[in-house]
Amino acid sequence: MKLRLVIVVANAAGWLSRITKKGSGVMVTGRIILKLVPSAVQTLSKSRKVILISGTNGKTTTTSLIYHALSSQGPVVSNFTGANLFAGIAAALSKNQAAPVAVLEVDEMVIPWAMKQTNPRLIVLLNLGRDQLDRLSEVRVVAQKWKVALATAQAHCAVLADSDDPFVTWAAQDCVNVIWFTSGAVGHIDASTCPECGKVLEWNTHLTSYSCTCGFKKPNPEWILRDGELTGPNNQKVGVQSGIPGAAALGNAARAIVAAKAFGVPIDKAASEIAKVLSVDGRFGSLKIGRTNFRLLLSKNPASWRETLATSAQGPKAVALVVNANTQDGKDTSWLWDVDFSPLANRTVIATGERRLDLSARLTVAGIKHEVCADEGAAAKVFGAVDADIIASYTAFHRLSKQVKPS
Amino acid sequence: MTLTLVHLLPELLGTYGDRGNVEIASWRLKQRGIAHEVITVHAGDRVPVSADLYFLGGGEDDAQVAAREILERDGAMRKVINNGGHIFAVCAGFQLLGASFPASGDRTIIGLGILPVDTFAATPRSVGELLSESTIGIGMLTGFENHAGQTGYLDEIQPLGNVISGVGNAQASTVDGVVTDQVVATYMHGPAFSRNPDLADWVLARKVGELKPLAAPIFTQLHQERVANIK
Ligand SMILES: [Zn+2]
Numbered sequence: 001m002k003l004r005l006v007i008v009v010a011n012a013a014g015w016l017s018r019i020t021k022k023g024s025g026v027m028v029t030g031r032i033i034l035k036l037v038p039s040a041v042q043t044l045s046k047s048r049k050v051i052l053i054s055g056t057n058g059k060t061t062t063t064s065l066i067y068h069a070l071s072s073q074g075p076v077v078s079n080f081t082g083a084n085l086f087a088g089i090a091a092a093l094s095k096n097q098a099a100p101v102a103v104l105e106v107d108e109m110v111i112p113w114a115m116k117q118t119n120p121r122l123i124v125l126l127n128l129g130r131d132q133l134d135r136l137s138e139v140r141v142v143a144q145k146w147k148v149a150l151a152t153a154q155a156h157c158a159v160l161a162d163s164d165d166p167f168v169t170w171a172a173q174d175c176v177n178v179i180w181f182t183s184g185a186v187g188h189i190d191a192s193t194c195p196e197c198g199k200v201l202e203w204n205t206h207l208t209s210y211s212c213t214c215g216f217k218k219p220n221p222e223w224i225l226r227d228g229e230l231t232g233p234n235n236q237k238v239g240v241q242s243g244i245p246g247a248a249a250l251g252n253a254a255r256a257i258v259a260a261k262a263f264g265v266p267i268d269k270a271a272s273e274i275a276k277v278l279s280v281d282g283r284f285g286s287l288k289i290g291r292t293n294f295r296l297l298l299s300k301n302p303a304s305w306r307e308t309l310a311t312s313a314q315g316p317k318a319v320a321l322v323v324n325a326n327t328q329d330g331k332d333t334s335w336l337w338d339v340d341f342s343p344l345a346n347r348t349v350i351a352t353g354e355r356r357l358d359l360s361a362r363l364t365v366a367g368i369k370h371e372v373c374a375d376e377g378a379a380a381k382v383f384g385a386v387d388a389d390i391i392a393s394y395t396a397f398h399r400l401s402k403q404v405k406p407s
Numbered sequence: 408m409t410l411t412l413v414h415l416l417p418e419l420l421g422t423y424g425d426r427g428n429v430e431i432a433s434w435r436l437k438q439r440g441i442a443h444e445v446i447t448v449h450a451g452d453r454v455p456v457s458a459d460l461y462f463l464g465g466g467e468d469d470a471q472v473a474a475r476e477i478l479e480r481d482g483a484m485r486k487v488i489n490n491g492g493h494i495f496a497v498c499a500g501f502q503l504l505g506a507s508f509p510a511s512g513d514r515t516i517i518g519l520g521i522l523p524v525d526t527f528a529a530t531p532r533s534v535g536e537l538l539s540e541s542t543i544g545i546g547m548l549t550g551f552e553n554h555a556g557q558t559g560y561l562d563e564i565q566p567l568g569n570v571i572s573g574v575g576n577a578q579a580s581t582v583d584g585v586v587t588d589q590v591v592a593t594y595m596h597g598p599a600f601s602r603n604p605d606l607a608d609w610v611l612a613r614k615v616g617e618l619k620p621l622a623a624p625i626f627t628q629l630h631q632e633r634v635a636n637i638k
Contacts, residue, residue, distance in 0.1 A: 130422070138467050192418035192450070198469035198511075200419070200450040331535070332551045337427030357629040359603050362427070364625050365434045371503050 003043055005269025006036045014091065023180025026079075033094055036378045037228035040374075044093035045102065046120040051259060052114050054106045055126025055168070057304045058252045059084065060224040061244060063105040064174050065256035069270040070263055075099035089118075089221060100261065112149035122262050123153070124160045124255060128167040130190050131301040132330030139167055139190045153177070160255060163221045166210055168355055171304075174221065181258060182221035183251035184208065189302055189338065192214035196238055225254040230267070232258070238267040240273040242282055248304075253268075272324035289403075290380030294390040296404060298397045301330075302338040307367055308391055313343040318388035320379040322396040329393045335336035336362040344368045352380040353396055376400070410436065410443035410615060411458035417447060418609050419474040420500050423553065425464025427598030428495060431607055432460070435600075439619050450477060451623065457487035460493045463500025465554075465596055471499040475516060478503070484519050494521075494590045495610050497599060501592035502526040502556050509556060514583065521587055523562035528555055529578065535577060537595050538637045539568025539583045545605040547571075548583070549633040550595020558594075560585075567593050572637045580586040601626065602633050 010032035014025030021183055032320050033040045055061045060082045067078040077099045077187045079092035084105040106114045115123070117345050125146070128139050134210070146168075153159060161172035164185040172178050187207035194201045194212040211217035223232045228250065229241050242253040255273045260270035279285045287294050297316065299308040312319055325331050331353050341363060349370035350357040356372050373379040376390060392400055416431040420568040429445060433450055436443045461483055462525055463485075466474060478484045484504075494504070504521045508509070509528035518526075520593070537552040548568045557577035567573070567584030575583030575594055584593035601609035606625035612618050 095486060112598075140467065140469070144455065190422075193473050194471045200473050260556070332553065334424030334427070334551060334598055337424030337430070337598055337601070338421070357632050360625050361629050365427075365430050365601075366622070372431070 003040055006033055006040070010091075020330065024081065024083075026081065026083045027087045029094065030083070030089070030091035033090045034086060041090050041093060044090075044097065048093075048100055048102050049263065050104060050118040050120040051103045051122045051124065051263070052104050052111065052118065052120045053108045053124040053126070054108050054111050055096070055162075056108065056129045056131050056301065058126045058248055059105045059309070060122060061280045061283065062252040062255055063103055065253055065274045065277055066124070066259045066326075067103045068100055068277050069256055069265055070272045072269060072273045073263075073265055074101070076101045076103055078103040079105055085192050086113070089114060109145065111146055115149050116117040120157055122158050122160060122259060123150070123400060124259055125168045125172060126161055126252075127165045128171075128190075128399050129188070129301060130335070132332075140195060142309070143167040143171045143195055143301070145196035147174070147313045150175050160258055160262070162210075163219050164335045165242040166201060166216075166218075167195055168193040169219060169279060170216065176299070178219075179223065179257060179262070180219050180221040181225075182338065183225040183247075183254060185251070185295065223258050224256070225251060227358075230254045230257055231270075232261075232267075236267060237269045240271060243275055243278040244280065245314070246307060247306045248311075282404045285401065285404030286404040287333040287400065287405060289376050291385040292318075292383045293387050294376075294380075294382040295387070296397065297389055297391045298346070299391050300394055302335050305339040305381050305391075306404045308373060309341065309343040312389045312391060313347075315389050316387040317387050318326060318348040318350075318383045319344065319371075320352055320376060320383075320390045321359060322376065322390065322392040322400075323351075323355045323359045324346055324353050325355045325358075326395045335356040341368050342364045344370075348383070350382060352376060352379055353393065408602045410441065410460070411455075412443060413455060413458045413461045414443045414445060414447045415454070415461055415463050416450060416474050416477065417464070417502075418450060419427040419470040419477075420466040422467060422470075423465045423498065423551075423596035424598050425462070425497055425500075425596060426460075427452075428464070428497070428607075429462045430602045431598065431600040432462075432611060433603075435607055435621060436613065438621055438623065441615060448508060449580075453476065453485070454483040456483055456489070456492070457490045458487075458492060460495065460610070461487060463494065463496040465498030465500065465502070467499075471503060471508065472510050472516055474499075475503050478519060484521060488521055488589055492589065493610070493614055494592075496543070496590065496592040496597050498510075498526060498552075498554055498594055501594065502558060503557065504590065504592060506561060518589065522587065522590060523560065523564060524558050524559055524585060525555040526558045528553065528558045533574035533578065533594075535573055536633075536637050537573030537583060538634065539575060540571060541606070543565055543569050543586060543609060544608055545603075547630075547634045548593075548595060548599075548606060549602045550593065550597040552594040552598050554594055567591060602630055
């Protein structure tokens with residue numbers, strides 16, 4: 001069957017799945033395409049310039065920001081709903097084939113495949129940290145996979161890599177064409193040993209730089225985000241603003257500016273387009289439950305909880321935490337003990353979700369006063385008519401994000 | 408006399424929330440008004456050899472090898488045992504107290520030789536809920552395990568639990584962990600003391616004597632919920 005026809009059929013099947021409420025239809029479309037034409041992603045990438053975005057945290061947000069910056073120049077396709085495996089990538093590329101640019105979020109383990117299939121012009125590598133250790137691989141296994149794949153990258157493929165992250169640095173340092181970036185991130189929860197030789201990695205006192213006796217060390221970044229200003233080679237400078245709250249979002253906005261610049265968008269233009277994005281795929285969206293106006297935040301792993309708790313601390317006094325442990329959340333809740341919950345002190349805190357008892361035990365030992373509620377409806381009754389944050393783990397977030405009011 | 412707890416190498420051995428065991432032990436002592444201090448030993452520090460209770464957690468391959476080098480230096484952990492110190496060890500920490508353990512690149516690393524156990528690599532990994540009946544008279548024990556290593560006994564020693572659900576020490580065995588006069592070791596993280604308050608108190612009582620009951624219903628509820636979830 002001709003690819004063109006397969007795409008029509010697959011998108012019709014996806015549409016059918018969507019209107020019968022079986023799902024978003026994206027996976028159905030992608031699976032049919034790949035089943036009937038296994039080389040589809042390669043074919044659909046041929047006449048396009050492709051950007052791949054990957055990392056443990058911030059993929060969906062960064063992909064969306066780059067998409068918005070590049071859309072100011074012309075049509076772009078993207079999988080900005082987070083469908084970042086084989087089928088999701090195929091489905092995204094099957095849309096608007098006249099669009100000359102594709103911005104693709106890619107699962108960490110899918111990077112080697114995506115590089116082979118799409119012949120990318122730019123790969124954006126955000127960070128690597130522990131995430132659902134019961135079903136995903138240890139951090140260094142992922143870094144190793146990246147390193148092997150990236151060694152094959154041609155000179156026409158730039159790699160925008162985060163020099164703050166020892167694993168990303170180690171994976172990207174052999175590439176011909178690396179653009180090093182720093183957002184001034186401090187330390188790394190999993191990088192206690194050197195990715196190169198396994199000895200204890202030396203960090204400086206402020207935890208902003210690292211080195212090892214084997215010679216592995218932090219590279220000098222070309223693009224630096226500091227105090228809301230992004231500076232690059234030849235005295236390029238631009239103020240970075242993010243409509244999405246938090247330090248991580250600001251870092252992602254800066255990365256997106258550098259990525260857009262590599263695709264010919266002037267940095268001022270990229271910065272202003274990116275600043276307009278207020279919420280991505282339900283993150284920081286609002287929903288009303290009972291009389292409470294909730295703002296929805298996603299947290300997936302220790303690094304993202306730290307980030308989210310810091311961001312939420314600037315928000316309303318009331319906060320509900322929803323912890324589940326289904327397959328997509330990770331079935332092991334021991335990570336709760338790796339999160340510093342002290343930013344919750346002096347707030348009105350409610351623990352809920354399927355693993356609220358694990359959470360409550362953690363908060364008790366941390367000395368955080370809280371109540372335990374069966375669900376967010378009960379939490380809303382306790383809060384009453386106020387603004388509140390609701391910080392949810394993966395499956396709870398996706399259930400709640402369906403109720404988010406379009407902004 | 409102030410009780411001293413030592414948290415060993417949290418950056419290297421702390422992959423599965425293992426710091427929780429130290430925090431919970433300290434919290435349970437504090438609730439009862441028992442004076443104590445917690446010393447955290449980092450990679451560059453000397454291991455104090457005359458403290459009371461030492462905590463070892465889980466870690467990835469390279470980190471486990473790096474930790475072993477630090478703990479081996481000057482025979483530190485051997486001195487701890489000779490000085491009457493107690494150890495609570497989880498997962499990689501359990502393995503490195505034995506005769507040997509596997510590391511990346513098909514290497515076998517000599518362990519600290521404190522426990523008569525030996526660990527081999529095996530696939531698939533043992534991942535999931537672990538439920539056992541304790542051998543120390545405190546009922547059910549509940550945790551989450553995630554390890555490739557399979558641990559066998561080199562001598563007749565007492566397990567911590569008889570496995571009801573999950574793997575424990577090895578696919579071919581029916582037990583989890585080890586109890587000796589000075590060491591309690593297990594594959595349960597979760598962390599173990601959060602999900603098993605009686606285990607926390609049992610380990611502490613061996614060092615400080617009989618403990619007053621502690622009203623902390625959340626831990627009892629959590630224990631019951633986790634046990635009921637598996638049975
Ligand atoms: Zn090194």
